[in-house]
Amino acid sequence: DIQMTQSPSTLSASVGDRVTITCRASQNINSWLAWFQQKPGKAPKLLIYKASNLKSGVPSRFSGSGSGTEFTLTISSLQPDDFATYYCQQHNTYFFTFGPGTKVDVK
Amino acid sequence: EVQLVESGGGLVQPGGSLRLSCAASGFTFSSYWMSWVRQAPGKGLEWVANMKEDGSEKNYVDSVKGRFTISRDNAKNSLYLQMNSLRAEDTAVYYCAREDSLSENWGADYWGQGTLVTVSS
Numbered sequence: 001d002i003q004m005t006q007s008p009s010t011l012s013a014s015v016g017d018r019v020t021i022t023c024r025a026s027q028n029i030n031s032w033l034a035w036f037q038q039k040p041g042k043a044p045k046l047l048i049y050k051a052s053n054l055k056s057g058v059p060s061r062f063s064g065s066g067s068g069t070e071f072t073l074t075i076s077s078l079q080p081d082d083f084a085t086y087y088c089q090q091h092n093t094y095f096f097t098f099g100p101g102t103k104v105d106v107k
Numbered sequence: 108e109v110q111l112v113e114s115g116g117g118l119v120q121p122g123g124s125l126r127l128s129c130a131a132s133g134f135t136f137s138s139y140w141m142s143w144v145r146q147a148p149g150k151g152l153e154w155v156a157n158m159k160e161d162g163s164e165k166n167y168v169d170s171v172k173g174r175f176t177i178s179r180d181n182a183k184n185s186l187y188l189q190m191n192s193l194r195a196e197d198t199a200v201y202y203c204a205r206e207d208s209l210s211e212n213w214g215a216d217y218w219g220q221g222t223l224v225t226v227s228s
Binding site: 001032034036038043044045046048049050053055085087089091094095096097098099100101 | 142144151152153154157164166168169202207212213214215216218219220221
């Protein structure tokens, strides 16, 4: 089974900061990675698919990169609405493993 | 408008059973893979199971294999999760999600609001 890790587990930042979250896979997943944002009490929201493709309607301050085993989600200028938990998920196999999540909170 | 509405959650004793349903609307249900994802209180997301458009392929996380069964009725635009031999660690909000399989982009692009399953005596 493919295991996913994320770092950091918590990230404290201020509005306007550039934020980078890393996701690593235990084996090569090519570009089959998605990123989700989740706010408390709400369902997750798809931000990025196939590692670097921005979902329609998602602000352009979000970007994704990487392939193989290492991936990053970058928020170029953190906005108040972006304080949330972010998850990566692999789709290289049909066992869609999530990463443990990265909480972005107020510094 | 795409909508996914889960139902069937509730309080059940350890060892008991529950059947979750997800009613889909606003898209051609029979054209998409569907998934169940759960989230235990205060914890992260866990993918539970998924099913191919025509029901010919099903996959499960190891922790539910042999206890949970995913199914779908394309005529009724509905997805199901039969949960047997429930354990305390199955306590979670269960989400139904549509996988963006038609475009082969993958990633769950629509989610339901979730239904809470509590396993406790």
